[in-house]
Amino acid sequence: MTMHVRDDLAVLPELLPERTAPGRVRLHLNELSAGPLPSVMAVIRQATSSVHRYPDPSATELRVRLAQHLDVEPNRIAVGCGSTSLCQQLIEATCGHGDEIITGQPSFEVYRVFARIAGAHPRLVATAGHRLDLDAMASAITRRTRLIFVCNPNNPTGTAVGREALLRFLDVVPPPVMVVLDEAYREFVTDPEVPDGLRLVGDQANLAVLRTFSKAYGLAGLRVGYAVASPEVATALYRVGVPFAVSTVAQSAAIASLDSAGELQARCAGVAAERERVAAELRRAGCAVPPSQANFVWLPLGRRAEQFGEHCERHRILVRTFPREGVRVTIGGADENSAFLAAARSFLDPASAMADPASVDAAGA
Numbered sequence: 001m002t003m004h005v006r007d008d009l010a011v012l013p014e015l016l017p018e019r020t021a022p023g024r025v026r027l028h029l030n031e032l033s034a035g036p037l038p039s040v041m042a043v044i045r046q047a048t049s050s051v052h053r054y055p056d057p058s059a060t061e062l063r064v065r066l067a068q069h070l071d072v073e074p075n076r077i078a079v080g081c082g083s084t085s086l087c088q089q090l091i092e093a094t095c096g097h098g099d100e101i102i103t104g105q106p107s108f109e110v111y112r113v114f115a116r117i118a119g120a121h122p123r124l125v126a127t128a129g130h131r132l133d134l135d136a137m138a139s140a141i142t143r144r145t146r147l148i149f150v151c152n153p154n155n156p157t158g159t160a161v162g163r164e165a166l167l168r169f170l171d172v173v174p175p176p177v178m179v180v181l182d183e184a185y186r187e188f189v190t191d192p193e194v195p196d197g198l199r200l201v202g203d204q205a206n207l208a209v210l211r212t213f214s215k216a217y218g219l220a221g222l223r224v225g226y227a228v229a230s231p232e233v234a235t236a237l238y239r240v241g242v243p244f245a246v247s248t249v250a251q252s253a254a255i256a257s258l259d260s261a262g263e264l265q266a267r268c269a270g271v272a273a274e275r276e277r278v279a280a281e282l283r284r285a286g287c288a289v290p291p292s293q294a295n296f297v298w299l300p301l302g303r304r305a306e307q308f309g310e311h312c313e314r315h316r317i318l319v320r321t322f323p324r325e326g327v328r329v330t331i332g333g334a335d336e337n338s339a340f341l342a343a344a345r346s347f348l349d350p351a352s353a354m355a356d357p358a359s360v361d362a363a364g365a
């Protein structure tokens with residue numbers, strides 16, 4: 001007899017393989033390629049001297065600093081081991097066996113994975129024009145719905161829902177159902193029509209907003225994110241979380257990053273400008289890239305997605321392929337983006353790529 005492992009877990013994806021190799025351009029995980037600011041690096045080095053101690057389990061100083069920075073009360077903030085962990089904690093805190101969550105398709109995959117781990121059922125609602133279809137998501141609510149994930153901007157499509165659509169949606173969601181607005185890419189938003197979720201949390205008891213230090217702040221490797229919600233939900237998140245999940249190094253780096261928020265904002269503006277350049281070039285090469293408000297673009301290549309991903313890999317560029325749907329490509333530094341564009345052109349529009357000597361150079365590098 002073999003040892004028992006839950007057989008319903010067999011449908012879940014296995015661990016992602018590490019894809020890094022020397023000379024590869026990493027455009028597959030939406031990291032900030034510029035890395036942490038020098039001032040933050042200095043704080044990280046200093047914080048390593050206390051790694052023999054457990055961290056502050058409630059991240060008191062970070063929460064106080066976040067509260068000032070975001071203009072919300074500290075008891076509404078829960079800090080977690082990346083906001084991915086907070087997605088799981090939100091499900092654990094609200095869903096029992098047989099309950100349902102609603103998420104977009106495609107959207108951030110971990111929502112449905114964590115739902116399954118909790119024994120809950122994920123309902124996937126197709127996007128419309130690569131945008132989350134909030135009307136259809138509202139129509140999918142049943143008696144068993146506990147949680148709805150609205151990823152804004154949406155990963156992997158990059159599109160964002162506007163203020164009016166979101167407010168209309170929040171109006172029709174019944175109060176016992178929690179809406180999670182995942183704003184992992186908020187700092188890259190340039191469209192003024194896209195609402196800041198934190199301005200809505202105070203009036204809306206069933207709303208939780210997720211943010212992270214992994215993307216704009218460039219701290220993906222340190223694992224720290226946060227939720228802003230009602231004080232009751234923030235407390236519940238700590239109850240279901242792993243104790244000491246956020247290291248002292250991560251807490252210190254996050255605080256130092258808040259001190260440098262201005263510099264980071266300038267970096268995000270640079271990423272947004274590159275995003276528009278990359279999207280425009282891809283459209284010129286014949287790919288219908290939807291408007292992105294994040295630090296990545298979506299190539300809706302359908303059945304050609306896997307072929308495109310392999311083509312990029314042969315050009316030493318790592319991208320994220322969603323088989324039969326599309327390919328998500330992170331906006332990196334200008335040189336990285338140009339190398340990607342050269343590879344993309346030689347797939348999408350081989351004739352024009354041949355005519356452009358710069359792209360041949362980059363692709364052969």
Ligand SMILES: *Cc1c(COP(=O)(O)O)cnc(C)c1O
Pocket residue numbers: 030081082083084085108151155182184211212213214215220223224225
């Ligand atoms: C990257 C990402 C996160 C957060 O990642 P962490 O590194 O766990 O903080 C959350 N939501 C979405 C949609 C993301 O793309």
